[in-house]
Amino acid sequence: MxxxxxxxxxxxxxxxxxxxxxxxxxxxxxxxxxxxxxxxxxxxxxxxxxxxDKNASNLRCQQSGTLALLFFEEPAPDDASINPFFLSMLGSITRACAQRGFDLLISFQQLSSDWHADYEDSHKADGIILLGYGDYLEARTRLQQLVEQGTRFVRWGAALPGQPGVSIGCDNYQGGLDVGHHLLARGCRRIAFLGDASEHYPEFQERYRGLAAALTAAGLAADPDLQVDAVTTEQAGFEAATALLQGGAEFDAVFAASDLIAIGAMKALHEHGLRVPEDVAVAGFDDIPLASFVTPGLTTVQQDTRQAGTILVESLLALIAGEAAGSRTIPARLVLRGSTGA
Amino acid sequence: MxxxxxxxxxxxxxxxxxxxxxxxxxxxxxxxxxxxxxxxxxxxxxxxxxxxDKNASNLRCQQSGTLALLFFEEPAPDDASINPFFLSMLGSITRACAQRGFDLLISFQQLSSDWHADYEDSHKADGIILLGYGDYLEARTRLQQLVEQGTRFVRWGAALPGQPGVSIGCDNYQGGLDVGHHLLARGCRRIAFLGDASEHYPEFQERYRGLAAALTAAGLAADPDLQVDAVTTEQAGFEAATALLQGGAEFDAVFAASDLIAIGAMKALHEHGLRVPEDVAVAGFDDIPLASFVTPGLTTVQQDTRQAGTILVESLLALIAGEAAGSRTIPARLVLRGSTGA
DNA sequence: CTGAAAGCGCTTACAG
DNA sequence: CTGAAAGCGCTTACAG
The missing domain is CATH 1.10.260.40 (lambda repressor-like DNA-binding domains)
Incomplete structure (x- = not known):
């Protein structure tokens, strides 16, 4: 036969x-x-x-055995500009899915496009994981829609009160506080912050608040002139630091809202003949793989992507199973390297 | 109602x-x-x-509207160790899929695991894209199996004669040749190569062959003592360069088989008090985003990931449509930066 | 322990 | 231009 x-x-x-x-x-x-x-x-x-045949069994069982991972990043002109931190998350999420027998569908979406719930409505995925440092205030409306439509989703982001849906994030405030304490202990007094610190980017805002709290505790105040907006790219970090230098600002340390920003800032400092850490100490956030390989090594705050990926997947599977799942915060850990003289 | x-x-x-x-x-x-x-x-x-409902329409139409992207990397202990170059490819492949209305399923597989054709056999995907710097000789058997089973797939890799299936790759030989010519023109005479140069890694081997051809053309010969194996990580590059330095080898340039290796090597050189490019010129391969942001900027060979992603997807869709599709080579482009004194 | 039957939600000939 | 019918390949009550 x-x-x-x-x-x-x-x-x-x-x-x-x-x-x-x-x-x-x-x-x-x-x-x-x-x-x-x-x-x-x-x-x-x-x-x-x-x-x-998965199509047949999924149809019969009314589920897909698949999760969708959506990146909602700022519109990025080139393909290469995905934040390595998220790519590290991608790795751990993929692994967590595989361990539980789920497939992972991925998509890089603009915040503006009309993806909401598309994956779940069409039964292509049982639930959605959202990843990205996008403008939170813009994203918020869509998150609200997702909640109203009953879409199962979890997102990586600042886990703050009053947010729609389930958020998993690291303790950004504590991380910022740790960096602040560390820089102060190294003798830094004028600490610049590179990154948006508004409610549009709650994670960065929390990091900034942590820094400000450390300054306050030391009897100092955060100088608004030393805060420069920057999205999470080396280029933005380079430009932000350059702007600060050309504006004649005085500072002895830079706390960048992300490692990419920090690496761009280090390049700008270098080009202006400033030494790291002798003239300016630099700290980042994320602990991307390259943080330990730039020269000098970058002091930063590590977010445990493996744990994060596992929790994201487990929380989503709980939602899919009809169980309760709440927002959670995972610890941040300061990693000391040469860029702050450690 | x-x-x-x-x-x-x-x-x-x-x-x-x-x-x-x-x-x-x-x-x-x-x-x-x-x-x-x-x-x-x-x-x-x-x-x-x-x-x-995609499950229903796919079942009825006997196709899935989905492609599977499989990374077959060396077994990697930590999630973070995905080569940024492939992540850049991931971005362009995702985009190319989206443009054509296909979804993308991704999976990070060990070379050892038994994935062959699983995605296609279960109708989860219409075809497979393979990505990774794995050991080619080990992968070859599986590729052969895929061909025999009639699985539709394309892979990124050295497009050499006699390979099973369709391969899309850049002109590694020309890239190596360009780097060789450039380093020789800068006055370098003893050029170390960091990376496996055997048939286990045909892409690296081609890059090495290009370098050797440039040396030969200049009346020099490639010194086997200056070739050190290294997989594509910063750590491996760091270790390879350290081994070279500790072994007392004399060299005035390093051509790393990938940017990650190059960045690790630069760190090792720095720690040994050697200046780049004054004491040792360094060149890499891939042009990952960070290549331009390390200090000094890294001279490297750019592979056009956007074009690569598009060609991979188009070739695979051609196979799925029952059309012929052959292996193709895309151009490599030398990018000059400070690490070679450019 | 096993089989006959129904049905998941679509798409596509086949009639009209 | 539209409807009745069949069927994609499974899984799961329901009988026995």
Whole structure:
């Protein structure tokens, strides 16, 4: 007997001399199949390289065994500009999905496009993971829509009160506080902050608040002139630091809202003949792989991406299973390297 | 009329007072539907936020509208160690898929695991894109299996004669040649190569061959003692350069098989008190985003990831459509920066 | 322990 | 231009 095209469970059934449902049961490990029958079926299935058709089983079961990962980044002109931190998250999310037998569908979406719930509505995914340092105030409306439509989703971001849906994020405030304390302990007094510190970017805002709290505790105040907006790219960090230098601002340290910003800032400092850390100490946030490989190594705040990915996936699976899942904050950890003289 | 759960085409049909197939036709833009009927159906569909159930339509049409992207990297202990170059490819592949209305399923696989054709056999994907600097000789057997099973796939890699399946790669030989010529023109005579140069890694081997050809053309010879194996990580580059330095090797330039290796090597040189480019010139390969942001900027060979992603997707879609598709090589472009004194 | 039956939500000939 | 019918390949009550 020759089978044209991919084998189906009916083909296996004919070959094994049983009914098609029995094949299905055997393949799914149902206890209601005799060991002998199961063995025969599995052997044939293996020989034919049979794989259950996911479209059929998903249709029947009304679920997909797939999660969708959506990046909602600022419109980026070039493909290469994905933040390495998120790519590290991507790795751990992929792994967490695989461990639980879920596939991962990914998509890089503009904040502006009309993706909301598309993946779930079309049954392509059972739930959605949102990742990205986008403008929170713009994203908020869409998150609200998702909640109203009953879409299952979790997002990586500042886990603050009053947000729609489930957010998993690290303790940005504590991280900023730690960096502030550290820089102050190294003798820095005028600490510039590179990154948006408004409610548009709650994570950066929290980091800035942590820094400001450290300054206040030391009897100092955060100087608004030393805060320069920057999105999360080396280029933005380079430009922000350059602007600060050309504006004649005086500072002895830079706390960048992300490592990419910090690396761009270090380049600008270098080009202006300033030494790191002798003239200006620099600290970042994220601990991307390259943070330890720039010269000098970059002091930064590590976010545990492995843990983050696991929690994101587990929280989403809980939502899908109809269980409760709340927002959570994971710890941040200061990592000392040469850029602050450590 | 209230609908429980997600609306189906049958719900729309009832509401519009037509049959269910007519709804399907209208939604798919069939010309065999009167404008008036179509308008009514589309309005209702929009209002109910109806989306075609992909599982059902895929089952019916026997295709998935999805491509699978599989990374087959060396077993990596930590999630963060994905080569930024591939992540850049990931971005362009995602975009190319989206433009053509295909979804992208991704998976990070070990070379050792038993994924071959799993995605396609289970109808989860119509075809597979393979990405990774794995050991080619190990991968080869699996590629051969894929070809035999009739799986549609394309891979990024050295497009050399005699390989199973379709390979898309850049002109590694020309890139290595360009780097060699450039370093020689800067006065370098003893050029170390960091990276495996055996047939296990044909891309690296080609880069090395290019370098060797440049040396030969200048009346010099490649010194085997100056070639040190290294996989594509900063750590490996750091270790390879350190080994070279501690072994007392004399060299005035380093050509790293990838930017990550180069960045690790630069750190090692720095720690040994050697200046780049004054004491040792350094060049890499890939032009990852950070290459321009390390200090000094890294001279490297750019592979056009946008074009690569587009060609990979187009070639795969051609295979899926039953058309012929062959291996292709895309140009490499030397990018000069401070690390070679440019 | 196994089989006959129904049905998941679509798409596509086949009639009219 | 539209509808009735069949069927994609599964899974899961329901009988026995």
């Amino acid at each position: 020759t089978i044209k095209g991919k084998p189906t469970s009916l083909d296996i059934a004919h070959l094994a001399g049983v009914s098609q449902p029995t094949v299905s049961r055997a393949l799914r490990g149902s206890p209601m199949v005799s060991p002998e029958t199961r063995r025969r079926i599995l052997a044939i299935a293996r020989e034919l390289n049979y794989k259950v | 209230t609908i429980k759960g997600k609306p189906t085409s049958l719900d729309i049909a009832h509401l519009a007072g037509v049959s269910q197939p007519t709804v399907s036709r209208a939604l798919r833009g069939s010309p065999m539907v009167s404008p008036e009927t179509r308008r009514r159906i589309l309005a209702i569909a929009r209002e109910l936020n109806y989306k075609v």
